[in-house]
Amino acid sequence: MAGRIAHLRNRLEPPPRAVDWSILVLVLFETLSGVLSLGAGHPANALLFVAHGVAGLSLVALVGFKLYRVRHRVLDSRLHDRTTAISVLLAIVALAALGTGIAWVAGVEIRFGFWTLLNVHIGFGLLVIPILLVHLRSRFHTPSRADFAGRRRALQYGALLVFGAAAYRATEITGTVQGTTRRFTGSRPLPPGEGNDAFPVTSWVADDPDPIDTDAWSLSVVGLVSDPLELGVSDLDPDETQSVLLDCTSGWYTEQDWSGIRLGDLLDSADVEESARWVTVRSVTGYRWSFPIAEAREMLLATRVGDEPLSHGHGAPLRLVAPNRRGFQWVKWIETIEVRRRRDPAQWVAVLVSGFN
Numbered sequence: 001m002a003g004r005i006a007h008l009r010n011r012l013e014p015p016p017r018a019v020d021w022s023i024l025v026l027v028l029f030e031t032l033s034g035v036l037s038l039g040a041g042h043p044a045n046a047l048l049f050v051a052h053g054v055a056g057l058s059l060v061a062l063v064g065f066k067l068y069r070v071r072h073r074v075l076d077s078r079l080h081d082r083t084t085a086i087s088v089l090l091a092i093v094a095l096a097a098l099g100t101g102i103a104w105v106a107g108v109e110i111r112f113g114f115w116t117l118l119n120v121h122i123g124f125g126l127l128v129i130p131i132l133l134v135h136l137r138s139r140f141h142t143p144s145r146a147d148f149a150g151r152r153r154a155l156q157y158g159a160l161l162v163f164g165a166a167a168y169r170a171t172e173i174t175g176t177v178q179g180t181t182r183r184f185t186g187s188r189p190l191p192p193g194e195g196n197d198a199f200p201v202t203s204w205v206a207d208d209p210d211p212i213d214t215d216a217w218s219l220s221v222v223g224l225v226s227d228p229l230e231l232g233v234s235d236l237d238p239d240e241t242q243s244v245l246l247d248c249t250s251g252w253y254t255e256q257d258w259s260g261i262r263l264g265d266l267l268d269s270a271d272v273e274e275s276a277r278w279v280t281v282r283s284v285t286g287y288r289w290s291f292p293i294a295e296a297r298e299m300l301l302a303t304r305v306g307d308e309p310l311s312h313g314h315g316a317p318l319r320l321v322a323p324n325r326r327g328f329q330w331v332k333w334i335e336t337i338e339v340r341r342r343r344d345p346a347q348w349v350a351v352l353v354s355g356f357n
Helices: 002-012 016-037 043-075 084-105 117-139 151-177 263-270 293-297 347-353
Strands: 219-223 229-231 240-248 252-262 278-283 288-292 300-305 319-321 334-340
Touching: 016 043, 016 117, 043 084, 043 151, 084 117, 084 151, 219 263, 229 263, 240 300, 240 319, 252 263, 263 293, 263 300, 263 334, 278 293, 288 293, 288 347
Parallel strands: 219 334
Antiparallel strands: 219 229, 240 252, 252 300, 278 288, 278 334, 300 319
């Protein structure tokens, strides 16, 4: 049996340099697709999540080949050099990233404080990159065309892709058998409920201001508008209710009834200029996100959830309800709507540093 397994491995395993470069390419793809998935809430983006999962499980096979090949250099202390510790650390972090991702899809329920397995998976995935860059400084070898050429190589990579797809489907089936329901994003449903207590209070990084004095607070509509607006709480009586699903990057989703005013109605009142293309929604903390103006018009500026006024933790006095957008783009504690010609280039920096003041 051991001989057959070794024979099969030899037939399926690409050359060492091809394995190493394939791992690098897939790690970069997983990082890029993982970052993009954080903002991909529309069902049209479902293929991105499937590709991320299939590539990750194909990476499992490649990492297995790599670890088997270098096992003697790791297990025999006489073969250690100054880079061995970094290599071992990289293997541990990479396996942790892969393992937590597989466990999440398979329906495993483990929490680490406020973190779900999905949060841990993202954390380990991001940690792989800096360690890998250090590792490459001493282990970098330029590939040759011969490492990837030939019919046999094509069949090997085809087999890896089939393995990744089959393993991805198997983990999904395992989760279904266990009764785990997931959206295409990987998020799981919260128990049914209504109002502020029906879903957790979460903040992106450190974005968590003190409760807002509504008597002193106002909402400004500025930028490429002919008639800038300055509105207080009394000017924002809800006149529309929408049932919209909130999908949080922490790995949960909930559908609630949100009441407020359409962002498009405010833009009409401010008389948007013809050159306007984007709308930036900004929080009192400086946190902000930009949306194409046509999409922004259909969004809701909510003051209530269910039959209750929004709590502070959920964004009172005003939060954005953005259908088909991930939760971190549902800006809370809004104070400014800015109409722009271009997307706000600083929004990614803002979401990472807001709250650290």
